[in-house]
Amino acid sequence: MADKITLYTNHRCPWAHRAHIALAELGVPFEEVIIDLDRPRDPWYLEVNPRGLVPSIKFGNEIITESAIVAGFLADTYPDKAPLVPVSNAPGGALARARIAFFVDAYFSKLQSQLFKLGQAKTEAEQAAVGEAVIAAAVKELEPLLQNAGPFFGGSERLTLAEVLTGSFVVRLVALTKSGVYPSNIPTLAAEKTPAFWKWAQAVAAHPSVTGIFNEEAITATTKARLAKQRAA
Template sequence: MGSNTEATKITLYTSVNSPWAHGAQIALRELGLKFEIVIVDVSKPRTPEYLAINPRGLVPSMDYNGTILTESGLISQFLVDTHSSHLLKSSSEPGGALQRFRIGFFVDTFFSKVATLFFGLLHGPEEETETEGQKLAETIVKELEPLLADAGPFFGGSERLTLAEVQTGGFILRILSYPKYDGLLPKSVLTILETKAPNFLKWANKVASEKSVTYIWDERVAAESVTAKMKARRAAAK
């Protein structure tokens, strides 16, 4: 891995309310890269200008020295592979291949097991919120808690953020904060995590305290935005 930070020109097209887009911004901040942000209003049809950049209309997209990259997870992986840092060892470094495997396994588990339930809960009927919330928490207990036994305080015993936190940080903020707001995640989510997932909760709270994770985060705005979308979706389904 190598980098030429001074010669790198980066423009990130993103939405501050998207947990998916959040990861790329964490990576850029942790790497200390200079970049320009262009906010894409995802509540409206995409402009022809943005569709010319990303025909799928999704966020984030990144212009990296004239090359357009899409998909937050892949963008973050590209950045840490291009710019050497504490976030991820190279595969040729001692322990690097194993660290990359473990982080990859954790991130895959997080998104395939936990994030799917998180979105299913937010998109599901109101009467299933409590049941689905408990299912979300119990899945964290089963799938993630064991993988964080050696967190110290970050993944794998790292003293600084790793790619694991980069990829999942946007979701961690929401899992911790949404139970405070009526109609989003039930309060039982945190109750279960407090009693059954101490490793996860300690790790998650540490992630949520990092400036590179929270610098674009407005909890109230995010919660209100999701609440409005949920109400509109449920009203349309009646």
């Protein structure tokens, strides 16, 4: 019998969302336990994950924590279900893994790091400047990495580990710029200056494995409230 998987999660967490995308794409059955993040963690959960964070998975009798590690572990455990990343000893596998790792690193260190500044951007002009910085990062760092035909990374027809690790942030970028919670200059600038990135982002944000647990209305409301609180501090 296959190892049973329990996912400890919260649907508003983009890091936990990574595990949902991986599991959905792999088509692996799992049991879900929702962790209430609005109150202190119960002692039993601190035994699962002493850091108290989501996501964690229980795989058989083993606990695995940290979203990127969880997603990579699931991808490596089920290489045949819906290959998210080639195994490292397949021809070209090590290089493909390195390319995905570099893309994910660029997404977070160059683009997402700009969005993390939104909580300090109080005026419309400051928010528009964050939007411009996001686009500048996409133009310089991501556009050149998305030149293969095909909706997903490396020209793949299916989601890859690159989308598993970035998708929850990409769907927020697309939804929250549309609603104006994130800088509303982003969509127009993106379509004009970084078309491959924006086309990829639309495809990621529309994919059922990414949209599965994404409650756009709730995430829009909580992000809006969080940014307002940070700006008022």
